[in-house]
Amino acid sequence: MPLPPLYALRAFEAAARLGSFSKAAELLNVTPGAISRHIRTLEQWFECELFRRHGPRVEISDAGRALASQLSDGFQSLELACEAFSRRRHELRLKAPSTLTLRWLLAALKNHAIPPVELASVWMDTDSVDFQREPYDCAILLGDGHFGAGTESRLLFEEWLIPICSPALVATARRQLADGELIHPSPDRRDWRRWLKRTQQHPHLNIARGKVFDTLEHGYLAAIGGHGVSVGDLLLSLDAIASGLLALPFNEAVSTGEGYWLVWPKGSPRAPSINTLYHGLVKAIPQPLPPSLIYLR
Template sequence: MERLPPLNAIKAFEVAARAGSFTLAATELGVSSAAVSQQVRNLETWFGKQLFVRSGNRIALTDAGHAIYPQTARALGDIAAIGRRMLEGGLRTRLVVSVPFSLAELWLAPRLAVLLDAFPQMAIDVRVEDDPVDVVRQNIDLRISYGDYHYPALRMVRLVHDDVLPVCAPDFWQRYGDGASSLAEVHESLFIHTNWGPNYASHPTWADWFTASGGNRSPDPSHGRRVGLSSLAIASARLGLGIALGQRVMARADLEAGRLIALSSVSVRLGQPYCAFMPSAKAERADIAELVALLSKTAPLAWEPRAPQDRI
């Protein structure tokens, strides 16, 4: 059998690298920070490589530390999964899915309904939370995130690279839009703006959409309606509160049912794709593989743009 590095030292290294601090790692492990530091030194001696740069109470991974961290995190996650599976007697009774707020109702929930047709006895735990989350420690089976960079130690599958297009309720357009020959003539107060929050800068705005359409208008968010979630922008448009830049995957059901109409076929792509992350040991599980397949499906929408169509 090949020589294995000391497992306690591997655990101390993984927690310290994830926490960015020997002190925080000590708190998680229930030992002293000196004990964590000693375990890391033991591992550095075993590898013959320095894994952290130490500067007072601060630590940072070296190139060697970055090289081994993803594999150590995956390996410890796999070991934890084996332990849970054995303790559960080989029977899995619950699927734990973690998802951002905007995706939970309009995108994830309909696909979970399809999944339950295939696995009717499955118990599902949906956790709605922002990145980052500790997938391994919280025993999360599948994390859905905006962007492909959050969890380098986990298996990743790109699900969909969504886009946005202008949508509103049919009655709203009849009341407020019929007199306009283009979206460029719509009053600024009728636009719905989505505020993604301080952590995001790659989401398209109304100014981006007008540029993509060949125009140069830039509606002022302070003169319109502003919401804090993409799903809330679509709900607001459905309720006749204005015209939203609706995400295609979230607006699909409303568009196909006629609760929303698309005012143009011009769309703008989001800056990042939506991705699924999971521990490697869970990636081949039937329920998880089925859900990932459902989330990856992006069949064309059965709709046609309504007036004013592609005129800006």
């Protein structure tokens, strides 16, 4: 069965909901006469009376009330669908690593100067994105700034690694790190290896031992729980340090030569919004880093 004209259904639904042709006309920005004509169209279509006319007064009929109850849900669904579609067109779809999301990004996105963002957080820390196959407008990736010929990137902040532990373990770690439990936030144990190589400390520390996790976030949680000494990103650790959940047993922070970059496809039509996002995120980065530490490049 073909559908009656949508404009007539919309006019009828508004008049039935508001109980007035005049109010429906005001809502839809037409004349009361247009509302009346649209409803007449529907009455001819369905071959029944939808409104009873009493001079200038109108009253919905039983048939009209039955139709209105069905249309109301339908138009509400249409409005919600259109609203969701419009919102998606204006939202940036952002991919970001889990640790960065939980330790900094969620708070940073509360900045009202940042455009609306639909966030997808990946639980395995990642240094790649395929904008041809993945449904993202941009991503925050850990790396050296080179993420493929078809991308553009801007640095958010550098990665500085530093040992972290619960405050209760600081004294033990400083006195004899080799006797404590190590936490490795990556399966290849690269974080401890990088820190030890650059600082030239604890040359006999056996990094083959200790607890091994898949992400920095797991390393943070294990350290907060007092399960050993981990290595974390200094900036992403600052809130937990300030709140007393974590402490720094050593003063040396080591640069990995990498950082967290905002990355997007070259020629993206969303570039203006991505640029606004970038500047908003930069303003949310804690500055400066603690001056009491020794920074080794």
